[in-house]
Amino acid sequence: MVDYQSDLKVTLADEITGRMTLELSPTGDIQLASGRDKLISQIVFAIINDNISLSNLLNNPVISDRTLKSLITVILRDFKNSQIARTNRSDPELTGYVVYRKQSGTTINYTQVSEVFGESTFVDTGLENGVSYDYGIRKVYNKVFNSPFVTSFTLSPSKFARTQTVYIGSEAVAWTGDQQVKFYVDANRYFQKAELLNDILSINTYADKEEPRRQVVNVVVEDLENNQAAVSALRSKV
Numbered sequence: 001m002v003d004y005q006s007d008l009k010v011t012l013a014d015e016i017t018g019r020m021t022l023e024l025s026p027t028g029d030i031q032l033a034s035g036r037d038k039l040i041s042q043i044v045f046a047i048i049n050d051n052i053s054l055s056n057l058l059n060n061p062v063i064s065d066r067t068l069k070s071l072i073t074v075i076l077r078d079f080k081n082s083q084i085a086r087t088n089r090s091d092p093e094l095t096g097y098v099v100y101r102k103q104s105g106t107t108i109n110y111t112q113v114s115e116v117f118g119e120s121t122f123v124d125t126g127l128e129n130g131v132s133y134d135y136g137i138r139k140v141y142n143k144v145f146n147s148p149f150v151t152s153f154t155l156s157p158s159k160f161a162r163t164q165t166v167y168i169g170s171e172a173v174a175w176t177g178d179q180q181v182k183f184y185v186d187a188n189r190y191f192q193k194a195e196l197l198n199d200i201l202s203i204n205t206y207a208d209k210e211e212p213r214r215q216v217v218n219v220v221v222e223d224l225e226n227n228q229a230a231v232s233a234l235r236s237k238v
Contacts, residue, residue, distance in 0.1 A: 035194035039223055040231050043197070046079040047072065047217060047233040068205045072217055080197045087191060095140040097172070097185045099124065104132035104154055116140050117185075125180045127157045137172050137185070155181050193224040201228065 096117050100110035101124060114122045127133065133156070136149035151169035158164055159178040167174045173184045201220040208214040219231040 035192055036223065036227065036229050038195045039197065039221070040229050042195075043076065043079065043219065043221065043231050044233045046075055047219075047231075065205055068215065068217075069203045072203050072205070072219065073200060076197065076200050076219070076221070083191065083196055087196070091141075093141045095143050097122075098138050098140060098145070099183060100136045100138070100149075102134050104134050110134075110136055116143075120184055122183045122185075123180055124183070127179050127181065129157050129159050129179055132156045133181070135174065135181070135183075137169075137183070139171070157181055194227060196224040198222045198224045198226070 097114075098112060098116055099114040099122055101113045102108055102110045113124050124135075132154055135153045135155060137151045138148070139146045139150055151171045153167050153169060153172075153174050155167065155174055155176050157176050157179055164176050164178075167176075171186055175182045175184075199222040201222055202218075204218040206216055208216050217233045219233075220228060221231065222228055
């Protein structure tokens with residue numbers, strides 16, 4: 001019997017620096033959704049997961065298209081406002097992060113092992129497997145170091161997949177590997193332009209011919225790069 005050694009691995013492309021959306025590929029594999037695909041996925045989630053006002057409306061025996069369209073418009077405007085709010089929480093003064101390391105159980109001082117990196121990933125290599133290392137991560141504002149550690153880890157690299165572990169901190173995630181530790185940090189940019197809803201171009205709703213209790217919602221939106229995307233979502237009466 002061979003042990004199953006890996007559950008999920010996500011590889012970040014260079015342009016991906018914010019929160020991640022995962023989706024199933026046509027072959028059933030889990031992959032990273034970005035750009036237009038991510039925007040469409042999040043809009044579908046927003047429509048389907050509105051379990052209060054929309055569910056109450058769909059349970060009403062008489063539903064006018066005008067009322068349903070109005071509610072979908074409200075849901076999408078709330079979605080856009082939530083994107084704006086998250087984007088505004090990004091800090092324009094944040095330059096990036098710096099990683100420090102020392103061997104656990106020693107009295108030596110921490111050593112800086114990374115340059116300032118504003119993107120999402122840093123890999124500390126050339127480590128000794130089975131040895132514990134203490135890490136501290138600092139934020140840098142306006143190219144000036146912020147003294148306290150915002151996240152600390154004690155990590156042990158390993159060549160065995162079953163003992164390679166993911167650690168989640170407040171500002172970073174660390175993953176131990178073979179003679180290395182990989183860090184993912186919260187980048188300062190939450191969305192690409194193609195992931196931001198700019199305008200709602202049209203909303204059409206109708207009852208599903210095969211299932212009358214199910215409503216089909218077709219939405220055409222525009223992203224911040226002025227590209228159009230069509231979204232279809234299904235909602236059923238309870």
